[in-house]
Amino acid sequence: MTTHLADQTAKPTTTTPKHVTDLMNIEGLLTPGEIEVRDRIAAFVDRRIRPNIAEWYDNAVLPRELLPEMAAEGLFGMHIEGYGCGGRTATEYGIAMQELEAGDSGLRTVVSVQGSLAMTAIAKHGSEEQKQTWLPGMAKGEIIGCFGLTEPTAGSDPASMGTRATWENGEWVLNGEKRWIGLANIADVAIIWAKVSDEDARAAGVLAGPGSDNGEKVRGFIVPTGTDGFHAEAITQKLSMRASIQCEIHMDNVRLDGDAILPKNPGLKGPFMCLNEARFGIAWGALGAARDSIEAAIEYSSTRMQFDRPLSSFQLTQKKLADMTVELNKGQLLALQLGRAHDAGTLENHQISVGKLANCRTAIEICREARTILGGNGISLDYSPLRHANNLESVRTYEGTDEVHTLIIGQKLTGESAFR
Template sequence: MTGPTDLLDIDDLLTDEELATREAVRGFVDEHIRPNIAQWYDKAHFPTEIIPELGRLGLLGMIYQGYGCPGRGAVEYGLAALELEAGDSGLRTFVSVQGSLAMSAIYKFGSEEQKNEYLPRMAKGELVGCFGLTEPTAGSDPGSMKTFARRDGDDWVIDGAKRWIGLASIAGIAVIWAMTDEGVRGFVVPTDTPGFTATPIEPKMSMRASIQCDITLDGVRLPASAQLPEARGLKAPFSCLNEARYGIAWGVLGAARDSYLTALTYAQERVQFGRPIAGFQLTQAKLADMAVKITQGQLVALRLGRLKEQGKIQPHHISVGKLANTRDAIAIAREARTILGGNGVSADYSPLRHANNLESVRTYEGTDEVHTLVLGRHITGLEAFR
């Protein structure tokens, strides 16, 4: 991130390999996403044709080793998430749902048979996965989920409902979390299994170039081999959520950067009272504040990446990044819109689209309130969720 969004020469802290990955993804976004995203957003269209290209770029299951996965570093993944979200949050969300959630669950908790069957195709983008945890009445409190899996001979039978499940209507498999007589367990469910239905949620005012669905599970019968054998209790899905939250801490900076640069360019070209509005003190104050927040966010994200690569990252570290960077990104997108004036509500400019998307990002993978309480528990040692 050179120039007006890198006030502290943060690029000097990145390796040549990390910089090369960033440039490759940035080039993909510039060529394939930017020319089309306004229309995709307006028409609520998710471009499935880009999925194989995301696989060829090595962005699906990016940090995992073996099973056809790219095996890249955590900072490389973060930079890729940032560049994708500079195009649109919904497109970064695809990579997050596929890699950080669905592939993560199979990679961490699946059998060797499950890993070999699914992960290579998912890494190539040949098979799309989704992650079914949130329910109509269980969002921040997944322990209250009502979806239930019961044993019937050697089979499992699942009944229940999930909501706001990304990619479900185009997925070939769904990782479904359900309560059992033995606690929460995870299952890999082929989406063509009788009783499984995914319905896109429409209309939406956010994440329009993405897919989120309601899922119903009506007597979905699965063989014993569908269970993720190492997934026991809520710690299993939470560990996957932390993978996604890590990517969000990076990704939202892309939306913030794109909003800021859009406003900066506009301010340098827009003439009022005989001069570019970038020459007025109030505009410069807004631009300087945005640049400082983006720089701070980069340092937080990079620190998280290095901790992750060292195997030292903890949940409260990730909560700092998800909470602070998302909150600042929304503020930046909204402030950037004000510099654009009335033109800022036009689809020709990105900040309002980014701000709308970031309202969803702020909510999913842990609301501000949840991450605040995670940090409060870490600071005080006292549980305040109930």
């Protein structure tokens, strides 16, 4: 339960909608606290991200100086209770992600990796000592984290991961590789998921938990990145998420104390609980990129003169703008429903998949269509839609591809798993 549930009951508002794209007055469904979060993060984006994002994206630079500023805005571990975290509602977190991704998906991903993945792993699966040790510094941005699940040959099927942790002479020893791990080369701590045999778990005095898979389970480990044998290297020459960092991690006999293991929720349930928090944020965030693209297209078309009249006066342009905005509003209402369910404790996993699948698919189509209104100028970093569309190729892929979420929904509908 969050500390802001008093703000959950929506109150009528006479405030003029902030965005021309708010055709359905969705703002009228928001609480004063939610509007405050929206406006504060939007102001941060206007002040710090919009003036600089074209240069950061062009030069493939993550502006590290932005991270403590994000922390100061309460963005790291925003809806985690206690330990110096914000304790905001899930809906407020989602609204913040929408505003942040209106600036850039890569920079929203920083918050997702730090908060929804690394910090959530410790908050949901860690011991009290682990929470006290790591979460306050991570909330302040003094400690940067990453989340190592995906591997070079284990993406949508994490159960096939090759990373192993063995118990040797009173220590855990990790060996393996991870790929596409956000922030890994600047992180101070990594949450690494590895397979552990039940025999090793018992030898270490760790509960193995029910339902072994061939006598082993996936477990999470807190790994300080300065540990011998741990190496992270940034992946370069990317066409997407250029103002962000994704890395390869190599682990060669990384030795950890016995208390490095996350004691709760053994098995794939552990990382999936974290992924669902990230997927929830994506269902909101992707719409920020879409909204920004529509607004860029509206502004451009109102001043771009063709045949002695503004481009916005043509029927085909207006059809594009209308179609995009209707789809945006549908996605925003879906995201708001997810947020309300999350805050009420009724959100189900398949509902998160509906939001992630539908809103990423909608957002990337909107960004591509918005680019067409900008014509040839739309391929320039002077304008945001194509940058957003390129970023959304990654957003659509990570934390579950379209295919994965389709099968999650299909399993809910039919009761049959089609994954294997």
